[in-house]
Amino acid sequence: MFPVSMEDIHHAAERIRPYANHTPVFTSQTLNKLAGASVFLKCENFQKVGAFKFRGACNTVFSLSPKEASKGVATHSSGNHAAALSLAASIREIPAHIVMPENAPKVKKQAVQNYGGQITFCENTLTAREETLSNLVEQCGATVVHPYNDYRIIAGQGTAAAELLQDVPMPDYILAPVGGGGLLSGTALSAHYLSPKTKVVGVEPAGAADAHKSFKTGTLHPSVSPKTIADGLLTSLGDKTFTCIREFVSDIVTVDEEEILGAMHFVWERMKIIIEPSSAVPVAAVLYHKIPCNDKRVGIIVSGGNVDLKSLPWL
Amino acid sequence: MFPVSMEDIHHAAERIRPYANHTPVFTSQTLNKLAGASVFLKCENFQKVGAFKFRGACNTVFSLSPKEASKGVATHSSGNHAAALSLAASIREIPAHIVMPENAPKVKKQAVQNYGGQITFCENTLTAREETLSNLVEQCGATVVHPYNDYRIIAGQGTAAAELLQDVPMPDYILAPVGGGGLLSGTALSAHYLSPKTKVVGVEPAGAADAHKSFKTGTLHPSVSPKTIADGLLTSLGDKTFTCIREFVSDIVTVDEEEILGAMHFVWERMKIIIEPSSAVPVAAVLYHKIPCNDKRVGIIVSGGNVDLKSLPWL
Numbered sequence: 001m002f003p004v005s006m007e008d009i010h011h012a013a014e015r016i017r018p019y020a021n022h023t024p025v026f027t028s029q030t031l032n033k034l035a036g037a038s039v040f041l042k043c044e045n046f047q048k049v050g051a052f053k054f055r056g057a058c059n060t061v062f063s064l065s066p067k068e069a070s071k072g073v074a075t076h077s078s079g080n081h082a083a084a085l086s087l088a089a090s091i092r093e094i095p096a097h098i099v100m101p102e103n104a105p106k107v108k109k110q111a112v113q114n115y116g117g118q119i120t121f122c123e124n125t126l127t128a129r130e131e132t133l134s135n136l137v138e139q140c141g142a143t144v145v146h147p148y149n150d151y152r153i154i155a156g157q158g159t160a161a162a163e164l165l166q167d168v169p170m171p172d173y174i175l176a177p178v179g180g181g182g183l184l185s186g187t188a189l190s191a192h193y194l195s196p197k198t199k200v201v202g203v204e205p206a207g208a209a210d211a212h213k214s215f216k217t218g219t220l221h222p223s224v225s226p227k228t229i230a231d232g233l234l235t236s237l238g239d240k241t242f243t244c245i246r247e248f249v250s251d252i253v254t255v256d257e258e259e260i261l262g263a264m265h266f267v268w269e270r271m272k273i274i275i276e277p278s279s280a281v282p283v284a285a286v287l288y289h290k291i292p293c294n295d296k297r298v299g300i301i302v303s304g305g306n307v308d309l310k311s312l313p314w315l
Numbered sequence: 316m317f318p319v320s321m322e323d324i325h326h327a328a329e330r331i332r333p334y335a336n337h338t339p340v341f342t343s344q345t346l347n348k349l350a351g352a353s354v355f356l357k358c359e360n361f362q363k364v365g366a367f368k369f370r371g372a373c374n375t376v377f378s379l380s381p382k383e384a385s386k387g388v389a390t391h392s393s394g395n396h397a398a399a400l401s402l403a404a405s406i407r408e409i410p411a412h413i414v415m416p417e418n419a420p421k422v423k424k425q426a427v428q429n430y431g432g433q434i435t436f437c438e439n440t441l442t443a444r445e446e447t448l449s450n451l452v453e454q455c456g457a458t459v460v461h462p463y464n465d466y467r468i469i470a471g472q473g474t475a476a477a478e479l480l481q482d483v484p485m486p487d488y489i490l491a492p493v494g495g496g497g498l499l500s501g502t503a504l505s506a507h508y509l510s511p512k513t514k515v516v517g518v519e520p521a522g523a524a525d526a527h528k529s530f531k532t533g534t535l536h537p538s539v540s541p542k543t544i545a546d547g548l549l550t551s552l553g554d555k556t557f558t559c560i561r562e563f564v565s566d567i568v569t570v571d572e573e574e575i576l577g578a579m580h581f582v583w584e585r586m587k588i589i590i591e592p593s594s595a596v597p598v599a600a601v602l603y604h605k606i607p608c609n610d611k612r613v614g615i616i617v618s619g620g621n622v623d624l625k626s627l628p629w630l
Binding site: 024274309 | 360589
C-alpha cells in the first residue's frame with residue numbers, strides 16, 4: 001500500500017482550508033467543441049502564490065510539530081515551490097530559508113522576499129546548492145522540504161483533484177502535467193480513493209519526456225538536458241513519486257512545443273485567464289487529441305499562472 | 316421617470332439567462348490592501364464574446380417581434396458591440412448586418428465573421444458608415460441597434476450590476492467605465508432600484524473625459540480627439556445615456572494613462588485574469604485612491620477582456 005492514504009489527503013485538505021483557495025472550475029464551449037469532449041479546468045493559477053505548489057507547502061508546514069516548526073523550513077528549489085514555502089511559513093510565523101544561486105532571475109528573488117522567505121545565496125551548481133542547504137540546516141535545524149519527493153507534499157497536491165472531484169463528480173479522465181511528479185501523484189491518489197473509475201493521465205512536453213520514458217520502461221530515467229518552454233516541468237521524478245505514478249496513473253502522453261504554445265494562446269485568448277506554459281501542457285493533450293476522450297468528461301489540473309508578462313512565448 | 320424600469324431590467328435578465336453567463340466575482344487580498352477597501356470585480360471579461368456588450372445585444376435581439384426579427388439587425392459599430400450583436404442574432408437564427416470600413420483591423424472582421432455576422436464594407440468616414448447602414452436598412456428592413464443610446468441596450472447592460480448585487484449585497488460603491496454610457500446607465504439604474512444606498516461612480520480616462528465634462532457642466536459635450544489606450548471608451552454619451560447618468564450617477568472621476576496601465580498590469584500579474592484597458596479604468600480608481608472608499612465595499616464592473624495578445628501596452 002502506498003504510504004499516502006485517503007485520510008492523509010483528507011487531513012491535508014482540512015489543514016490547508018483556512019489558508020488556501022478552493023479554486024474555481026472553468027469551462028469553454030469552444031474548447032469543448034475543439035476537444036470533442038467536456039473539459040473542466042481546475043484553475044490553480046488562482047491559488048495562493050499563483051500555483052498548486054502552495055497546497056503541498058502549506059500542508060507540510062502545518063504538519064510540523066511546534067518544536068520542528070520553531071526551527072523553520074528550508075529548500076534549494078527556487079521557483080513556485082520556494083514562493084509557496086515562504087508564504088506558508090510566514091503564515092505559521094516561522095522562518096523559511098531559501099537557497100538560491102546568486103544569478104537567479106530577479107523576479108524569483110523578489111517573489112520569495114515578498115512572501116517573507118530568507119534567501120541564502122550560493123554558486124550556480126547543484127553541488128553548491130546542496131552543500132549550502134546542508135550547512136544551513138546543520139546550523140539552524142530547519143526542516144528541509146523537498147518540492148515533490150515527500151509524502152506530505154504529495155498529499156497536499158492531491159487536494160486539488162479532491163476539490164475537482166467535489167465540483168465535477170466522476171469524470172472519465174483527469175489530466176495533470178508531470179515534472180517531478182508531486183502533482184500527478186497526488187492527483188492519481190485522490191482519484192484512486194474518491195473516484196476509482198476515473199483514469200488519471202500525465203502529460204509531459206516531448207522535449208522533457210523523462211517521466212514518459214520511465215513510465216513506459218518501468219525504470220526511473222532522470223531528466224537529461226530537457227528543452228521546453230514549460231519551465232516548471234524540467235525536473236526528474238523522485239523514487240516516491242515514480243512508485244506512486246507506476247501504480248496509480250493510467251498513462252503518460254507527450255505534446256510538442258508548438259502544441260503547448262497553441263494551447264496556452266488559446267486559453268489566454270478565448271478563456272481570458274493567464275496560465276503558465278506548464279499548465280498548457282495537459283490542455284494541449286485534449287486540444288490536439290492525444291488521449292481517446294471523444295464525448296468524455298475530462299478534468300484538467302491547471303497548475304499555475306506565473307509568467308513574465310514582458311516576454312510571452314508567442315512574441 | 317426614466318423609461319427603463321426595474322421590470323425592464325428584470326425582463327432583460329430573464330430574456331438573456333439562457334444565453335449569457337452569470338459571470339463570477341473575483342477578489343484579491345493584495346488589491347484590497349492597496350485600495351484600503353474590499354473590492355469585488357464583476358468579471359464580464361468572462362461573458363460571451365468577452366465583454367458585457369453581449370447582455371445588451373442579446374436583450375435587444377430577443378426583444379424584437381418575430382416579424383421584426385425575421386428582417387435581422389444592423390449596426391455600424393465595429394468593436395465588441397458588433398461581435399455581440401452577431402452572436403445574439405446567430406443564436407436567434409436571424410441575420411446581423413455589420414457595416415465596417417474596408418481598412419478595419421483583420422481581428423475585428425474575423426471576430427464578427429466567427430460569430431456569424433455579415434459584413435458590408437464602406438469607406439472609412441462616419442458619413443460613409445451612416446449612409447451605407449441607411450441604404451442597407453432601406454433594402455432589407457433590418458432593425459438598427461445602437462451600441463448604447465437605446466433603452467433595451469441600457470436594460471441589458473444593467474443586468475451585470477443586478478447579478479453583482481445578488482452576489483455582493485449592498486456595496487457602498489459600484490464603479491463602471493464610461494464610454495457611450497450604456498454600461499454606466501444600466502449599472503446606475505440597477506443600483507437605484509435594487510440597492511438605493513449604493514453610490515454609482517463612472518470612471519473615465521483623463522484623455523477622453525467628455526462624460527466627466529458633461530456631467531460636471533450639465534451640458535452634453537461630445538468626445539473630441541480622445542487619446543487613451545482604453546479604446547472602448549472613445550465615444551461620446553448619447554442623449555438617453557446622458558439623461559440617465561445625470562439623474563442616477565453620483566460622480567464621474569478620471570484616471571490618467573499611467574494609472575490605467577498600472578491597474579491593467581496589476582490585474583494580469585496578481586489576479587491572473589485578462590482584462591482590456593477599458594476594464595482597468597475603474598480598477599485604477601480604487602488602486603490610485605480617486606474615490607473616498609477607505610474601509611468601504613466596492614463593486615467594479617470589469618467590462619471585457621478582448622486584447623491583442625501580440626501588442627500589449629507595457630511592451
